[in-house]
Amino acid sequence: MDLRIYNTLSGGKEPFVPLEPGRVRMYVCGVTVYDYCHIGHARANIVFDIVFRHLKYLGYDVTYVRNYTDVDDKIINRANERGISSKQLSEEFIKAFDEDMATLGLLKPTHEPKATEYIGEIVGLTEKLVDKGYAYAAQGDVYYAVEKFGPYLKLSKRNMEEMQAGARIAPGEQKRNPMDFALWKAAKPGEPSWDSPWGPGRPGWHIECSAMSSSLLGDTFDIHGGGRDLIFPHHENEIAQSEGASGKSFVKYWMHNGFVNINQEKMSKSLGNFFTIREILERFDPEVIRFFILSAHYRSPIDFSDQNLDEAKVGLSRFYEALKAADVTLREHPVEEGGTCPQISDSEREAFDCIEALEDRFTEAMNDDFNTAAAIGHLFDGVRSLNRLVGEGRFDTCSLSLRVIQDGAALLRKLGGVLGLFGSEPEQWLAGQKQAGLAGSELSAEDIEGLIEERRLARAQRDFARADQIRDELAGKGVILLDSAEGTTWKLK
RNA sequence: GGCCCCGUCGCCAAGUGGUAAGGCAGAGGUCUGCAAAACCUCCAUCACCAGUUCGAAUCUGGUCGGGGCCUCCA
Numbered sequence: 001m002d003l004r005i006y007n008t009l010s011g012g013k014e015p016f017v018p019l020e021p022g023r024v025r026m027y028v029c030g031v032t033v034y035d036y037c038h039i040g041h042a043r044a045n046i047v048f049d050i051v052f053r054h055l056k057y058l059g060y061d062v063t064y065v066r067n068y069t070d071v072d073d074k075i076i077n078r079a080n081e082r083g084i085s086s087k088q089l090s091e092e093f094i095k096a097f098d099e100d101m102a103t104l105g106l107l108k109p110t111h112e113p114k115a116t117e118y119i120g121e122i123v124g125l126t127e128k129l130v131d132k133g134y135a136y137a138a139q140g141d142v143y144y145a146v147e148k149f150g151p152y153l154k155l156s157k158r159n160m161e162e163m164q165a166g167a168r169i170a171p172g173e174q175k176r177n178p179m180d181f182a183l184w185k186a187a188k189p190g191e192p193s194w195d196s197p198w199g200p201g202r203p204g205w206h207i208e209c210s211a212m213s214s215s216l217l218g219d220t221f222d223i224h225g226g227g228r229d230l231i232f233p234h235h236e237n238e239i240a241q242s243e244g245a246s247g248k249s250f251v252k253y254w255m256h257n258g259f260v261n262i263n264q265e266k267m268s269k270s271l272g273n274f275f276t277i278r279e280i281l282e283r284f285d286p287e288v289i290r291f292f293i294l295s296a297h298y299r300s301p302i303d304f305s306d307q308n309l310d311e312a313k314v315g316l317s318r319f320y321e322a323l324k325a326a327d328v329t330l331r332e333h334p335v336e337e338g339g340t341c342p343q344i345s346d347s348e349r350e351a352f353d354c355i356e357a358l359e360d361r362f363t364e365a366m367n368d369d370f371n372t373a374a375a376i377g378h379l380f381d382g383v384r385s386l387n388r389l390v391g392e393g394r395f396d397t398c399s400l401s402l403r404v405i406q407d408g409a410a411l412l413r414k415l416g417g418v419l420g421l422f423g424s425e426p427e428q429w430l431a432g433q434k435q436a437g438l439a440g441s442e443l444s445a446e447d448i449e450g451l452i453e454e455r456r457l458a459r460a461q462r463d464f465a466r467a468d469q470i471r472d473e474l475a476g477k478g479v480i481l482l483d484s485a486e487g488t489t490w491k492l493k
Numbered sequence: 494g495g496c497c498c499c500g501u502c503g504c505c506a507a508g509u510g511g512u513a514a515g516g517c518a519g520a521g522g523u524c525u526g527c528a529a530a531a532c533c534u535c536c537a538u539c540a541c542c543a544g545u546u547c548g549a550a551u552c553u554g555g556u557c558g559g560g561g562c563c564u565c566c567a
Contacts, residue, residue, distance in 0.1 A: 045567080162495045303505090308505065390532095483529075484530085
């Protein structure tokens, strides 16, 4: 099955046919850099990270552009509050953004342009819109005359009359129509500004994305993404600017990700439930955050809560436990060339088949509008098959099993890679989780090891009462003991 | 007020016309000194009502409940 993408413009899933065979050009609205990123930014960027990864996995040559908007009212205001320049402020938060995205395991886009590096293109685009009659200058400002662009509101599916009912012209604005929006703003004292045919000024909000996307991807490109909240006005205005200027269709597929709620409430600063990525990372592993976000479809709302994050951690651990068990098995039983199996049991047959079908099932799910939730569900089936083969362990008579374990583990890593998951060394990751879990408790790893040794001696003397007492004591502190033929290990509940 | 989305097992979450993936939790079993982990088995007819259809969680209408956008926002 081929890739299908839900297109906001048409309101349905459409077969994905790139403008140029084998090549995909995509643009995703990045951030306005005036503050630390919150968990909603994390979701948007992770979602488009896997879109990028999956397109590459399908074999496309992908050009991925994600911008920084580094000139804007909010940046100016925040910089003034702190008594630093807009440039200093934006550089600080570009750095923070880069750090956050790297921690979350995001691939670098092909290009990460900054609005301030495209002022020339922005001015050029604005002039073109004025020349074509889509825009007008007024006292140093330039506004887009929305009624001149026929298809306006085609993306957000609203109508002008109703929108106008609520629209107001703010004091100081020179708009002819309340719905018009600024392409260029005349400089006020203390604001960063650039020369232009209309005098010194700076870009309005939406124009930078039109300028950067056409510069780097051309007038028409395949995919444009961002959060739902950008549909109106940001993306609507981008369409008006880009299509007005070029006279060509702007974007073929519009993709928008859903919101993040916090404990069933809308995430908002006024409710005080706004979490930055940095705050979340203090308590949760970055891969757990990614796993959590990808466990729901990108267009659905997700509820960010400790319970849901804890569940994601348990789920991710299951993958790493299985990968670790497979690694250990393969270490102890080297795989021979051309595995054989004189008698394959039904149970083994089933596991073999599952692993064989895994990649197709995974790809099918991902091809259905990037259904990561379904894809992860299939991966869990792979885990069960792997665990079954590892657990049945008749490797002396069935070396084929070992081959399948090897292939299955490699496949899990490969497909996980499409989601940006399972890239760590299982033993290391699991150990890291244990260490992090222990951080807040009064127990140390040494304490636990000591008690395990004491219990081992008790068990050797068949003093099970004492052995169980130690185990219960540790269990009371959240430490679970796992006995095996090779000895006792522990994990956190 | 206008536009739009959602309501699937205790919880999370796929499925958008052919008789409900997966994970967590739970029950039973194998294993174990006993456990844990792992594996095996079991566990929902899809908010409600009325329609369309041979057939609907999936389509239509309505009811109830929740949410979003319309100003900055991923």
